[in-house]
Amino acid sequence: MSDLPETTSEIAAALETPTDLEFQLPDPEDDEVEESEFQQRLDEAWLVCERFDLQTDIWRGRILRAVRDREKKGGEGRGNGFLNWLKQREISKSQAYSLIQLANSADTLLQEGQLQASSINKFSKRAFVETANSDPEVQKLVSEAAENGDRITRREVKELSDQWTAMSSELVPDTVKEKTESGSLSPRYVAPLVKELEKLPESHLKSIQQEASENPDVDTVKQLTSEAKNLSKYLDAAAQVQAIHNADLDMEMALEEALRLDCLNTASDLVKQATNLEQVVAKLYTTWKRVGSLADRLYVETGASNPHLRGLLSALEKLSNDTIEVPLDESSDRVVRLKIIDENQES
Structure with missing residues (x-):
């Protein structure tokens, strides 16, 4: 060999x-x-x-x-x-x-x-x-x-x-672990619950853990996972909404009411969309300021001898003026008008 x-x-x-x-x-x-x-x-x-x-x-x-x-x-x-x-x-x-x-x-x-x-x-x-x-x-x-x-x-x-x-995980009740160890409750249902519980502050864990301990079955674990996920979304989004920070509002009491009425998913989505709206408005404002600045600069750099550039500026006035007009369809039958009031500029 x-x-x-x-x-x-x-x-x-x-x-x-x-x-x-x-x-x-x-x-x-x-x-x-x-x-x-x-x-x-x-x-x-x-x-x-x-x-x-x-x-x-x-x-x-x-x-x-x-x-x-x-x-x-x-x-x-x-x-x-x-x-x-x-x-x-x-x-x-x-x-x-x-x-x-x-x-x-x-x-x-x-x-x-x-x-x-x-x-x-x-x-x-x-x-x-x-x-x-x-x-x-x-x-x-x-x-x-x-x-x-x-x-x-x-x-x-x-x-x-x-x-x-x-x-x-120390976040899972012993009854759930026992069911998991015996094979009557698959870890693939318990692991997502653990990951969602890890995102929550300690003050919001007790009720979920108690429910899991009393009913360590697949349906309850899946329901609690969804509830914990919505709760996490609610808390994260609420912390980012400026409108909530500036209001005399008890978010914990609002949360308790949403849980009692079984509408936490709706409430969390509402707060999330409010966060998105504030971010869109902030981006809209900075873009509008930029459009206005560029339009002013182009106006200064052009004159009556440049009718086409002046025509461009006239066409874009609907976007650079204080009242923005945007059609929602090609026929322009539906138009959204947004009036921007810059308090700092007024003062």
Whole structure:
């Protein structure tokens, strides 16, 4: 038996006559192939491609990192050599740093002992990236599953991430955790509730937690998740509306009434739209001031000998005057008129 190539140059030489990936894909028009078999054979081929792609991209990231770090140490110091290297190989800067990040993530997982090198082949590329971006506890759960021989896709990563979120959060009542641990309540319903509760101040958690504790079932958890989401939207939007800040209004009492009448979703949408309206009005004002300033400048720079430019200014008076007129349709049957009163300008 001939010796296997050991150095990078020997490996490159061995690959000069490449061995292409070759699959015996099922004929899509062959009715004798059962649908389950057809899908399984394609799935297996796809998995091989993903594993090959993942390994390749990790090594590309390591190569790019070596080029970048070499230049940092003794190169031009301005990144030109690295950028030229990318240009020659038609690699964008964002793509290069994405690959470097992937390589860094792989090396970190390996060095910290979270993952064995042989287990990388169990991952799809996107699942590996998501694992690398997950919390260390989730990385450990995923790595253990991979080492046990499980195939790791994004679905498995999400399931394990949801499981960790549901079981580790102190915001979830024990009754909910017990249901989750027993399998009667899926973590995929509990994890979104945890994420919404994390956005709320402590004063608004108790009632939701009490309801979840008394009724730890799927329907209640989903309802409470929606309620917590609307509550978060309400509080965030209310904090941004200037009209509310300048009014003698108890927002907590308004919130309690909305909850009692089961119209929190409507109230939160109203406050959100009010925020949008204030932002649109502020942008409208600054744009209107800009249009007026440019119109005044153009008027000064032109004269009666420039009738077409003067005609342009006349046509735009409906937008530069204190009263703005904008048709809502091409027929101009419906026109909106907005009068802008600049108090600072009047004073």
